[in-house]
Amino acid sequence: MKKIIAICHFIFFLAIVFSAVQVSAQPLKGKYHFIADSDGKKANAKAIITIQFADNTFKLKAQQPGSLVEDQGTYQISGNTISISFKEMEQGKKKGTFSIANGVLTLPFKMLDNLSGTSQWQLAGTITANTTTKDQVIEQAITGAQKKSKWSTVLDNRATAGITANIDKAAAYYNQATLFYFKGFKWEALYGYAKAAQLQNSNGLYLNNFSSLLLELGRIYDAKVLLEEITKQFPNLASPWANLAYLYHKLDATDEAKKAIYIAMRLAPDNGMYCYTAAKIEEEKGNKAEAERLIQQAWDLGYAGEGREGAKNASKKAAKQQNPSDKNVTPVKNNPNKPPNKNTGPQEKKQAIWAGNYQAKYVRARSGETAAEANTTFGKDLASTTLNLQTLACAKNFSMNISSSGFISGSGSIMYVYQGTSASPVMGMAPAVLTAASGGFAANLKDGYQIRDWSFTGTVDEEGNVEINGMPTEQMDLLNVGKWQKIKPWSALPPDAAGAAMKGPFHMKLQMDKDKNPFIRIDQSLDLGDKLIKRVHYESFIVKSDNEIKPDCQFTAPAPATCPASEFIKTKVSMSPKDHITLEASTTYTKGDNGGVQKQQDMACNVSGDWSMGLATTSVEFHQDNSYEFTVGIGVDAKSFIKGSPVSLKEKLELIYDSKCGWGVKASAAAEADGPIGTKAGASVEGVIFFNKGL
Incomplete structure (x- = not known):
């Protein structure tokens, strides 16, 4: 009995092995696209290389603009080993292991040369992940186009003449590229479009035309990188979806191509070329009736197609109308006295009432408009800190077109302002770098404000309901508590709600004024529920206009600190609760306009420090208005002569530089005493004459 069971087990084992061999020995089926050889070499960006496997035979095709190479051969599979024989190509006969994983086929020969190695192929209909980035595609296009073009230097000179701002340079490169394109200089055009995209790499128009030319030049995989990103960033832009559909169709990914082209058709239903592309995709999928319907629709919309297929369908339709199959039908005669039917002629879409160019009188979003909204207090009494934060996003340029x-x-540009300061009975305010060392708070964008380019797309329905997608993507530089960090831009248009909805889409309403001129007006606030940014006030006024309008930001930059007086005498009492932090009450005496003496009392919290070596002295002081002063000179500290005294007497004569007033001379006398827990107290008198007054 045991012997019989053992024999059965052995037979079962052989059956499994035999089954595995049979499965692995099944012939390859399907079409594959060449990815790369094992040494990393890839086909020219313009080339598409495919291999089509059938029962023990295959066909190879290498195609690029102006060139087609074809070959065929046979193959045999045994286990995980394949023997493949080319009829004409130098690879000849190769034998080795092969594998298939996640739609990627590895074959035991190199495609681009006859050296030893392997090659990888992607199953048609599956989409490979991109191996390059958008920026790499742009850089490679610039380098390659420079080598192949004759007039790139001329294009550079024309595009940059007298222009400094990147946004203007990008527009100039785009315009020059378009001129070169229509003159037939496509490599110069590619160079110009790539430069425009490099200068404004979030502009949907520049990126789309750049990718379209890449497709035209056969650089299909480079175009794929751009188009997949553009359709994510600008989902309401029809042309990139249509280009992506064409690209996927070239890669035999018909399901993905169909999804993309129907999105394009939904966004631009009057475009006959999109209908024709959809027809070719349906034809590829075997949907003949739907393909014919779409070809007819393309013809009706004015697109004849490559083979004028729509004309054939139109002729059949006309013949059928002229020769009806029912002989008993009486033809209808035209009545010359009958008024024309109001419904004849093309049906204009109701959205057309909104069509035209639009400019903005203002588009802005502001927080911290009132003290209650701007200020947030943490802690109590002397340990409290009040943070003041104000933000602004406003359009500096704005242009919108509705078809x-x-x-x-x-497109346009948005100016961003982010100003945060703090006030504390102990710590006070100070410039951000020094405040950070003292545990305080201050935040500001680099240069006080930053401007970011903005491109957007959207739709409007017949009722005037507008949906906008798109925000600036380039991050900004924020100096936050003494440390630089990157922050993302925010929208100047109102979101539907706080949180994730603030990324869009953004919804607005087009209306008509009494003169039938369309406009958008927004004046609304959104509560964010945030401790620092409590509420944002959104305001927009967008009007239909062919004339350029400069939007109003209602932003006034803080006035720079000015010199209060060219000469003064100041008395002050100070207390230092912490090293280099000084709280002071002072009285400043200056000469008034009438020649008399006037005085002003102030309370301030400054960051300061002074050092001495022998008779040499130096000091630095930073003020709340972000101005500063430093001194260098000679002085005497009487404490060194009065051993054990708790009081220090100092007299100094110094050169002073004040960031508000310039250079001058300062003389001072001060008394200081050490207090409890490391504090210091003092009283002083100082006189200053600045050189802009004269000694």
């Missing part, structure tokens, strides 16, 4: 089918495209 007759309701498609929206636009």
Whole structure:
């Protein structure tokens, strides 16, 4: 009995092995696209290389603009080993292991040369992940186009003449590229479009035309990188979806191509070329009736197609109308006296009432407009700190176009302001770098404000309901408590709610004034529920206009600190609760306009320090208005002569530099005493004459 069971087990084992061999020995089926050889070499960006496997035979095709190479051969599989024989190519006969994983086929020969190695192929209909980034594609296009073009230097000179701002340079490169394109200089055009995209790498128009030219030049995989990113960033822009559909169709990914082209058709229903592309995709999928319907629709919309297929369908339709199959039908005669039917002629879409160019009188979002909204207090009494934060996002440039089918495209630039300061009975305020060392708070964008380019797309329905997608993407530089960090831009248009909705889409309403001129007006606030940014006030006024309008930001930059007086005498009493932090009450005496003496009393908290070596002295002091002063000179500290005294007497004569007033001479006398827990107290008198007054 045991012997019989053992024999059965052995037979079962052989059956499993035999089954495995049979499965692995099944012939390859399907079409594969070449990815790369094992040494990392890839085909020219313009080339598409495919291998089509059938039962023990295959066909190879290498195609690029102006060139087609084809070959065929046979193959045999045994286990995980394949023997493959080319009829004409130098690879000849190769034998080795092969594998298939996640749609990637590895074959035992190199495609681009006849050296030893392997090659990888992607199953048609599957989409490979991109191996390059958008910035790399742009850089490679610039380098390659420079080598192949004759007039890139001329294009550079024309595009940069007298222009400094990147946004203006980008527009100049784009315009020059378009001129070169229509003159037939496509490599110069590619160079110009790539430069425009490099200078404004979030502009949907520049990136789309750049990718379209890449497709035209056969650089299909480079175009894929751009188009997949553009369709994510600008989902309401029809042209990139159509280009992506064409690209996927070239890669035999018909399911993905169909999804993309139907999105394009939904966004631009009047575009006959999109209908024709959809017809070719349906034809590839075997949907003949749907393909014919789409070809007819393309013809009706004015697109004849490569083979004028729509004309054939139109002829059949006309013949059928002229020769009806029912002989008993009486033809209808035209009545010359009958008024024309109001419904004849093309049906204009209701969205057309909104069509045209739009400019903004203002588009802005502001927080911290009132003290209650701007200020947040933490802690109590002397341990309290009040933070004041104000933000602004406002359009410096704005242009929007609405097509007759309701498609929206636009661009502009947004200025951002982020100003945060703090006040504390102990710590006070100070410039950010020094405040950070003392545990305080101050935040500001680099240069006080930053401007970011903005491109957007959207749609409008017949009722005037507007949906906008798109925000600036380039991050900003924020000096926050003495440390630089990157922050993302925010929208100047109102979101539907706080939180994730603040990334868009953004919804607005087009209206008509009494003269039938369309406009958008927004004046609303959104509570964020945030401790620092409590509420944002959104205001917009967008009007239909062919004339350029400069939007109003209502932003006034803080006035720079000015010199209060060219000469003064100051008495002050001070207390230092912590090293280099000084709280002071002072009285400043200056000469008034009438020649008399006037005085002003102040309370301040400054960051300061003074040092001495022998008779040499130096000091530095930073003020609340972000001005500063430093001194260098000679002085005497009487404490060194009065051993054991708790009081220090100092007299100094110094050169002073004040960031508000310039250079001058300062003489001072002070008394200081050490207090409890490391504190210091003092009283002083000082006189200053600045050189702008004269000694």
